[in-house]
Amino acid sequence: MNAGDFASTPLPNIDGLSTVSASLLAIVLSHGHRDHWGLVPKVNPAIPLIMGKATESIIRAAADFVPDAVVLNANQYLEHRKPIQIGPFTIVPRLVDHSGFDAYAMEIVSGGKRVFYSGDLRAHGRKRKLFDALISDPPRNIDLMLMEGSSLGRLSDDETFPSEEDLETTFVSRFEQTDGIALVACSAQNIDRVVTIYRAAKRTGRTLIIDAYAAEVLKATGHDSIPQPAPGWSNLAVYIPQRQRVQLKAKGIAALVDDYRGFRIWQEQLAGSAPRSVMLFRGWMMSDLDRANALVGARVFWSQWDGYLAEGQSGAALKSDCDRRGIAFETIHTSGHAGPSDLKRLAAAVAAKRLIPIHTFERLRFPTLFENVSLINDGEWVEIL
Template identity: 50%
Template sequence: MRVRIHRGTREIGGSAVELERDGARLLLDLGLPLDGDPDDATVHPAIEGLAGGGDLLALVLSHGHLDHVGLAHLAGPDLPVALGAATHRILKAAAPFVPRPYLPQRAVEFSDGVPLTFGPFTVTPHLVDHSAYDAYALEVAAGDERLFYSGDLRGHGRKAALFERLVRCAPRGVDALLLEGSCLGRLDPQHTFPTESEIEASFVDLFADTPGLALVSASAQNIDRMVSLYRACKRTGRTLVIDLYAAEILRATGNPNIPQSHWPNVAVHVPHYQRVQIKRSGRFDLLEAHKAHRIYPEALAELAPRAALLFRPAMLRDLDRAACLTGARAVWSQWEGYLAQPRGQALQADLATHGIPLEHVHTSGHASVPDLQRFAAALAPRALVPIHTFAPERFPALFGPAVQLREDGEWWSLAA
């Protein structure tokens, strides 16, 4: 089997891995660089056969984050695109709300541990703990050779048991492990991240100390965080107020253990910009499933001291008009680096104008170095190749002699 990492040997984002065996090819992920524009052809990897019909057999997506799927629209209608069943449902649920939705035209849905076959390649998805729901590591076998692609994973989320299972029951005889190293170079190698349960506890403390509305800026697709928010609201007697987009994403998980709009202590608020979206698209059916639990602006002021709102900057004007910001506190529950970007800076200025303090409560979607070391030791690959990292040069000292540094665009063989 030959391997080519198109992007990721020296950066986080834009992940794309091409495999070749016996004249057939397979693609793992097709992501957008972190600062990339999907219309910028200079960030499009040179991969033949994306239109379908040639020796490129399929595109397999590890999970739904843009740095792994943000260029998947380059795949033509004839190329099969394999992805987790829940990931597919979430992409469909998000489509009415995002400016450039992506839905594969020839979707092949997969699930944990069930192999897929594309020509000489057998792909076994392994469900992992990550901030994206329904995320997978991908084991690819061709003949007597095996490659293991970690995708994005961690061991400190609400699905940490999946990471421990993978360590405990790691595939053996792996020729090459493509291992993500998102945290390398940014943190002390011994640093560990807060668990999602500890994030929940931080929310409890902040909610108890907030006299007004708690504005929590978090991704609705970070399902672990939605669970933490709901549990913290329940523990502090608050109602979790979500918007229509979040309600649809939660419904799309298909998981009865994930908070839904009809659960106790949950309400749905439809901000002005989403009402405009619904009117323009005619998708009034989206409101139907949540109408019994909808809350209107005039009721927000009364509920505010007993509520936590899943917040986006575009909502601030609505909340101002609803006069529900007295005693409010904002919580940034995403990567702190976003606050240094222009939109983050504008949000901080707006909050300061309103006299709303801003706190930061978050944990990484990626594994700490100690967990990555445990994972690599369990797989004991013949070769370990860094990917999804800005610091590949740190790998040899942390993971030993099996490390092989590769370059973007370089073809190499598992047999080498």
């Protein structure tokens, strides 16, 4: 299902989602991207939620900053290869490489039948060793595999996406060519990309400037190996845009900026530091930079899905603003999902008796790429024989 908006999108027709039913034991979230949990606020609140601990923390951290966001409370946490028992079901999570942090594939076993759900995954991120480990030691004797195909249609069958290391190299080159501030428009929740940008900034002698939202998301990962405003991290600064200052005060959480002591950069410092800075950036921050006279020699780098650059989307408005201001605009991005060749490797390694496409607009391509494919419609129940 591709939901248009939250209010008008009905819940799937599954007993227990809106009313109490003993047949629905829990909802398991593979990771924190909204297309995987967006309708959860509509379900019966008595249903237990299961997700990764960092997923819960990041969703909670984002809730103070993102419109229409919610806080989701886990009853139990997913951990890499640690089995969970839910009624007659045993779930074995597998941490995977994905643009969403703390993402899992899952093996589900019950009644002697075995299902493997790929979740969202890739093999070209900073955690690609997880994909390699999955290929070298896949779940065995799988009766049914549910496999994502988000990237199908974006590449030819023999093409591959650039890696995060490839992007780092490109960013280094572009930052060196930028006279003023380098503005990178990417999601703060794409932790791999933030690490890539931080490393490129450091390699070029620049400081990465983040806002309070990004700072809280980075802290919420729970990993001190990830850049964040904490002891031991250099080349990092926190700027609180005017709109965010108002927002924090209105929510009564302005005190959280106290944690950024020693990392703060102020509006009057932006112009002077611009040639030595990279900013994690969103279009509405442009007015702050304009008031600070910090846009001289600036360049904008779009590092998100190019679908957001289509007419009517936020990216299109940003590009138009850059064109009007004479600011160079360039896309530097790679997919958060596996390409066709890596999906082929995964399907061959698991060798499921049946493979069902999910999370794709190109399901009709599956039978030409993979073995034992069954095309199943939304809402159609599948019996595992």
